[in-house]
Amino acid sequence: MNELLKVSNLHASIGDKEILKGINLTIKPGEVHAIMGPNGSGKSTLSSVLAGNPTFTVTEGEVSFHGLDLLSLSPEDRSHEGLFLSFQYPVEIPGVSMVNFMRAAVNAKLKYFNKPPMPANEFLKLMREKRAIVELDNKLASRSVNEGFSGGEKKRNEIFQMAVLEPCLSILDETDSGLDIDALRIVAEGVNKLKTPDNATIVITHYQRLLDYIKPDVVHILYKGRIVYTGGPELALELEEKGYDWIKNQADNIGKEA
Amino acid sequence: MMGALNQYLELFDNSRHDIDNGSAGAMNRLRHDARAALEGRRLPDTGDEGFEKTSIEAMFAPDLGLNINRVALPCDIASAFKCGVPNVSSLLAIMVNDTFVPSATLLNNLPDGITVMSLARAAAERPEEIDRHYGTAASLDAPGTALNTMLAQDGIYIHVDRGIKLDRPLQLVNLTSTPVPMLIPRRVLIVLEEGASLSVLTCDHTMKDSASAVSSQVIEILAGPGSSLNVCDIEESAPDQSRYSQTYVTMHDGADVSIGGMTLHCGTTRNEYSVDIRGQHCQCHLGGMAIGSGKQHIDNSSDVIHSAPHSDSRQLFKYVLDDEAHGAFEGSIVVTPDAPYTQAYQSDRNILASANARMHTKPQLLIYNDEVKCSHGATTGQLDEQALFYMQTRGIPRQQARMMLMQAFMAEVIDTVRVDAVRDRLRYLVERRLAGFDASCNDCSTCHTQQ
Ligand SMILES: Nc1ncnc2c1ncn2[C@@H]1O[C@H](COP(=O)(O)OP(=O)(O)OP(=O)(O)O)[C@@H](O)[C@H]1O
Ligand SMILES: [Mg+2]
Numbered sequence: 195m196n197e198l199l200k201v202s203n204l205h206a207s208i209g210d211k212e213i214l215k216g217i218n219l220t221i222k223p224g225e226v227h228a229i230m231g232p233n234g235s236g237k238s239t240l241s242s243v244l245a246g247n248p249t250f251t252v253t254e255g256e257v258s259f260h261g262l263d264l265l266s267l268s269p270e271d272r273s274h275e276g277l278f279l280s281f282q283y284p285v286e287i288p289g290v291s292m293v294n295f296m297r298a299a300v301n302a303k304l305k306y307f308n309k310p311p312m313p314a315n316e317f318l319k320l321m322r323e324k325r326a327i328v329e330l331d332n333k334l335a336s337r338s339v340n341e342g343f344s345g346g347e348k349k350r351n352e353i354f355q356m357a358v359l360e361p362c363l364s365i366l367d368e369t370d371s372g373l374d375i376d377a378l379r380i381v382a383e384g385v386n387k388l389k390t391p392d393n394a395t396i397v398i399t400h401y402q403r404l405l406d407y408i409k410p411d412v413v414h415i416l417y418k419g420r421i422v423y424t425g426g427p428e429l430a431l432e433l434e435e436k437g438y439d440w441i442k443n444q445a446d447n448i449g450k451e452a
Numbered sequence: 453m454m455g456a457l458n459q460y461l462e463l464f465d466n467s468r469h470d471i472d473n474g475s476a477g478a479m480n481r482l483r484h485d486a487r488a489a490l491e492g493r494r495l496p497d498t499g500d501e502g503f504e505k506t507s508i509e510a511m512f513a514p515d516l517g518l519n520i521n522r523v524a525l526p527c528d529i530a531s532a533f534k535c536g537v538p539n540v541s542s543l544l545a546i547m548v549n550d551t552f553v554p555s556a557t558l559l560n561n562l563p564d565g566i567t568v569m570s571l572a573r574a575a576a577e578r579p580e581e582i583d584r585h586y587g588t589a590a591s592l593d594a595p596g597t598a599l600n601t602m603l604a605q606d607g608i609y610i611h612v613d614r615g616i617k618l619d620r621p622l623q624l625v626n627l628t629s630t631p632v633p634m635l636i637p638r639r640v641l642i643v644l645e646e647g648a649s650l651s652v653l654t655c656d657h658t659m660k661d662s663a664s665a666v667s668s669q670v671i672e673i674l675a676g677p678g679s680s681l682n683v684c685d686i687e688e689s690a691p692d693q694s695r696y697s698q699t700y701v702t703m704h705d706g707a708d709v710s711i712g713g714m715t716l717h718c719g720t721t722r723n724e725y726s727v728d729i730r731g732q733h734c735q736c737h738l739g740g741m742a743i744g745s746g747k748q749h750i751d752n753s754s755d756v757i758h759s760a761p762h763s764d765s766r767q768l769f770k771y772v773l774d775d776e777a778h779g780a781f782e783g784s785i786v787v788t789p790d791a792p793y794t795q796a797y798q799s800d801r802n803i804l805a806s807a808n809a810r811m812h813t814k815p816q817l818l819i820y821n822d823e824v825k826c827s828h829g830a831t832t833g834q835l836d837e838q839a840l841f842y843m844q845t846r847g848i849p850r851q852q853a854r855m856m857l858m859q860a861f862m863a864e865v866i867d868t869v870r871v872d873a874v875r876d877r878l879r880y881l882v883e884r885r886l887a888g889f890d891a892s893c894n895d896c897s898t899c900h901t902q903q
Pocket of ligand 1: 213231232234235236238239240249282
């Protein structure tokens with residue numbers, strides 16, 4: 195069967211500190227994968243590396259993204275090819291308005307596919323439509339990117355951008371953190387609305403409550419830079435109940451034996 | 453003492469008669485004081501107090517010609533016209549090198565109460581008026597100013613009568629067009645009578661095929677009580693050009709003066725602003741932006757003196773330096789014992805966009821008074837890598853993302869320009885500059901492709 199994403203033995207470091215120590219992960223179109231794991235285990239690092247953050251150096255391994263060598267692409271080309279990262283901590287960009295930011299993003303993608311820029315009225319219509327999906331306040335559109343947005347507004351803004359860019363693989367890095375219950379529902383519903391049989395989602399979260407809305411097909415546990423456990427949706431419930439200790443012990447013991 | 457200055461002193465001593473012949477009245481009268489002030493002096497060199505990174509000596513050292521005999525140099529003015537501000541071209545004054553170009557259109561469009569004319573002609577036709585003002589703000593203690601005063605034969609005289617408010621900006625275009633390396637001494641005198649109001653947009657352009665030139669520019673601004681002046685000065689010259697501009701402002705009670713110096717394209721540029729706030733309840737805004745790439749060198753220096761109570765001054769200078777561009781900013785605020793209740797702020801923020809760009813900054817506060825609110829700050833940093841990466845993940849190419857961040861950084865300075873049409877024009881020029889259309893006005897591609 196065709197794979198959308200295939201990560202093989204991925205190692206990545208920052209300076210001489212190795213953070214990802216051999217990640218293997220395969221995702222097919224239409225699937226939702228949840229990645230859970232204790233703080234500092236490398237979840238955000240994995241998403242950053244997939245998105246092409248130059249802070250991290252890939253020292254070993256391969257990533258294929260619908261047949262492309264993902265690691266050889268610039269971050270912008272990864273985006274054009276359909277990868278989207280919803281940041282755990284969306285970045286504030288003072289002085290760059292949301293409108294200019296999105297227009298640049300939309301037109302850059304069109305240009306990548308040799309298409310002319312989007313006419314202004316069409317662009318504004320697109321913005322309106324996509325804002326509605328996450329009920330993003332109109333007033334935020336005229337402000338600088340994420341500047342002065344509340345935590346929840348930033349997360350909604352991420353999903354709004356995802357809606358505009360229509361990626362085939364979305365990585366949602368703790369998109370649920372900072373959201374109140376209503377916002378969580380709205381954002382999760384937004385994600386579900388954007389789901390098609392052809393695209394896939396990686397949901398990074400600490401909590402079952404997001405997974406109540408966005409039902410995962412597969413749940414992975416990342417610990418100390420490795421995926422140490424993979425299971426079905428029930429794994430998330432088990433973690434919620436028992437915490438990570440049993441996984442940690444198990445993984446650390448295997449580590450000792452090795 | 454040998455130095456760059458000598459060749460000019462010699463030239464002056466040998467050509468005094470010709471220089472006087474090409475000018476008039478007060479301009480000639482002050483030459484002799486200027487000559488005396490330069491005796492035994494030299495031009496500032498790097499490392500001199502206030503000239504840490506810029507050598508005026510080196511700038512003036514080449515063997516430069518002077519157009520003492522007022523030969524009309526050919527210049528295709530029309531080709532530079534597209535650099536004009538849209539919709540405000542009805543009030544357009546042009547200098548080609550150091551010569552004012554008379555224009556019937558300008559004359560016909562000038563409202564009553566406003567004079568814009570050749571300074572040499574004004575010195576001849578309105579001697580008492582020019583006598584009263586010329587050289588009163590500029591200081592002959594500054595060798596650059598003395599040199600300019602000794603040699604300048606023409607320039608622009610702007611006078612706004614009491615209570616007259618000009619409703620649209622006046623545009624001054626300085627065109628450099630010379631077949632041989634030349635020194636261009638130019639003089640600007642702006643007099644605002646009580647309650648007068650004026651906005652000026654100045655553009656420096658180097659014509660295609662011009663040889664290198666050194667512009668020596670002394671601007672005197674006399675802001676009468678309650679008067680208001682906005683100046684936006686945009687330099688778009690070329691890498692082989694040098695500019696030494698010295699602006700002197702005298703402010704009287706209630707005057708409101710805002711000056712922005714925007715260096716978009718240049719070779720070596722040094723701008724000095726000396727503001728003497730003599731009046732109470734004055735507002736002074738000094739702003740500047742510098743966008744440097746290649747080997748451009750941009751040095752701004754400000755000196756704001758508060759000598760009367762209850763006045764405010766604000767300074768904001770921002771630099772973005774790429775490649776091997778060098779920037780310098782030295783600014784001082786002096787609050788004298790006679791100036792309680794002063795508010796004076798100064799801020800200098802810079803971005804080094806490449807590892808080889810350099811910035812030197814030295815802010816200074818000298819306060820001889822307890823009843824003041826003053827602050828100053830200077831920061832130099834890099835483009836925000838996190839923001840760049842974030843933009844890239846949204847598909848915005850890195851180069852464009854860099855440009856957008858630089859534009860955003862400059863927005864604060866652009867917003868200090870008060871006249872809408874001028875502000876929009878500047879925003880557009882900055883955008884183009886950052887987008888890499890940096891062929892500069894040397895071949896005027898920047899302007900010609902815009903329409
Ligand atoms: N820029 C950085 N510099 C140094 N260390 C880093 C950097 N980014 C991440 N790390 C380290 O890498 C490890 C993994 O961090 P990462 O952010 O990927 O964890 P995480 O699983 O996302 O944790 P959390 O659940 O808290 O979000 C941590 O030990 C962290 O300190
Ligand atoms: Mg994380």
